[in-house]
Amino acid sequence: MKKYLSLIFLVAFSYNAVAQMSFEEQDSLNLRKLYDMSLLNGKSYAWLDHLSNKIGGRLSGSVNAAQAVEYTKTELEKLDLDSVWLQPVMVPKWTRGAKEYAYIQSADSPTTTVNITALGGSVATPETGLRAKVIEVQGLEDLAHYGREQIEGKIIFYNRPMRADLIHTFEAYGGCVDQRYAGAQEAAKFGAAGVIVRSLSHKIDEYPHTGSMSYGDLPDEKRIPAAAISTKDAEYLSSMLRLNPDLDFYYKMSCRNYEDVESHNVIGEIKGSQFPDEIIVVGGHLDSWDIGDGAHDDGAGVVQSMEVLRLFKESGIRPKRTIRVVLFMNEENGLRGGNKYAEVAKKNRENHIFALESDAGGFTPRGFSFDASPSQFKKIQSWQSLFKPYLIHYFELGGSGADIGPLKGGNTVLAGLRPDSQRYFDYHHAATDTFDAINKRELELGAATMASLVYLVDTYGFEQVPEKEILK
Known part of the structure; x- marks a missing residue:
């Protein structure tokens, strides 16, 4: 009887193993078919x-x-x-409107055009454009360091780059996307005239990267224009500011919300x-x-x-x-x-x-x-x-x-x-x-x-x- 039960168990075990193998084989064949x-x-x-x-x-x-x-x-x-x-x-x-235009001007160097693109949802600059002095910051938290007395009427330049040492690039993106999304909203609270944000890319090139931004609950009259600047031009602007913190930045955008x-x-x-x-x-x-x-x-x-x-x-x-x-x-x-x-x-x-x-x-x-x-x-x-x-x-x-x-x-x-x-x-x-x-x-x-x-x-x-x- 014991031998008989053992045989039944062995047969049942073998059947289950074969059935399991057949399921795996069938799945494997179907995946192969899909590929x-x-x-x-x-x-x-x-x-x-x-x-x-x-x-x-x-x-x-x-x-x-x-x-x-x-x-x-x-x-x-x-x-x-x-x-x-x-x-x-x-x-x-x-809508974006006409192509954006921007340049850097310093008293001791020639005017240099740079590549920008309006951030999605931004308001336009004045029809004649916006020209102002620039304050470079590394993130939203830096704004309080300068305060309204230094920021009012100026353009805030957010220049925190995506971290290159993070293998997961979406983690690097997440570490600085707040500049793009909330940069204008926060800078406006300190009286800034506009914001320029370093493009979110590891690559150093001349192509600006757009993306969504928000003004939160700011009333329309307090909303300021926001644009992304290419990584190459962000590097250039930063180097120019080190040489001459008193330079001017000009940009013109005609985007519009409906x-x-x-x-x-x-x-x-x-x-x-x-x-x-x-x-x-x-x-x-x-x-x-x-x-x-x-x-x-x-x-x-x-x-x-x-x-x-x-x-x-x-x-x-x-x-x-x-x-x-x-x-x-x-x-x-x-x-x-x-x-x-x-x-x-x-x-x-x-x-x-x-x-x-x-x-x-x-x-x-x-x-x-x-x-x-x-x-x-x-x-x-x-x-x-x-x-x-x-x-x-x-x-x-x-x-x-x-x-x-x-x-x-x-x-x-x-x-x-x-x-x-x-x-x-x-x-x-x-x-x-x-x-x-x-x-x-x-x-x-x-x-x-x-x-x-x-x-x-x-x-x-x-x-x-x-x-x-x-x-x-």
Whole structure:
């Protein structure tokens, strides 16, 4: 009897081992299929070519943004998804106007023109421009050191660079983005006439990098013009100030803010065959800044997300759960699209189990960061070996993405695709963020990597986590 029971146990153990092996083999084969299809017959690069070269920069509220909405909706409809629709959202409308102009003038040296670009949301300078003395600071905290008596009527020059010793470039970006976002608001409180901010990039070149800024609750009459200056010209201005602190800086901008206008999130989905009420979201943001064509930020994320659904359709993999692509509008200067999507999802009591965002450029994928509970992350880590053949090694707890952030809460797992970031801030928000900076193979590898993670989440799902583990 004992021998008989041992035999039964051995057979059962062997069966489970074979079954487990077959699951792993099947997963491996399906991931291989997704990678092959993206690399051999992908659509992401062609889609991005159109977005970048036929439409161009897609600033919220612009004609180009509206064209991008119609184009991506039409392309999603061609994929024969179960549903494609537009979700209305009100967005800010800001225009840059005529090209900005700036120069440095010193009594003992010739006038030198420099490269600047208005920050998104800035007010204009006076029609004749703004000319004033300059005070260089290394951050917002330096303003109190000078006080109103020294700052009033002057231009504040924020010149804290991105730290070069930080391997994670987004950490370096986070360490100085407050100068760009809140620099004008804080300087205005001390009576400054305007602000110039060092571009957020490790690269020393002549291309200024724009980005969003805020005046907080400052009344209109106290708002001052804000511009970014290229890193090369920031270095030059700083060196000139050391030689002559009494020099003048002149700049002219004609940007303008308008009333909000209606735009749209673009949404498409494949309905789940077994658990249609469990929703998996994959997405990127459709808007971009206007001085480039937004190829890396975030045209790459848009087309990679669209490609995820195309790969599922073309491969014949029928998802168990509903997979939804969301192309968010207005991430760059308001996050209105992400907030609207989460608002509607909550109102409709939708059950989002997972959301994945690509908004870090179209470079070689390295892995993912996750906003998940310990038990959820443990399950995710069990899939890591499936990605090793594709040199995807980075599976870490951390941030996810701005647009999917409003979905956080309960059992929802959030994730962000993490490409190699070392070159990202060479292009971020600059005129150099153009289609020719995209590598086709890197873009397609990213799309396949996203599709592979979505496939695994769809196949295995997530169990309810204990109350003490729920991320608030």
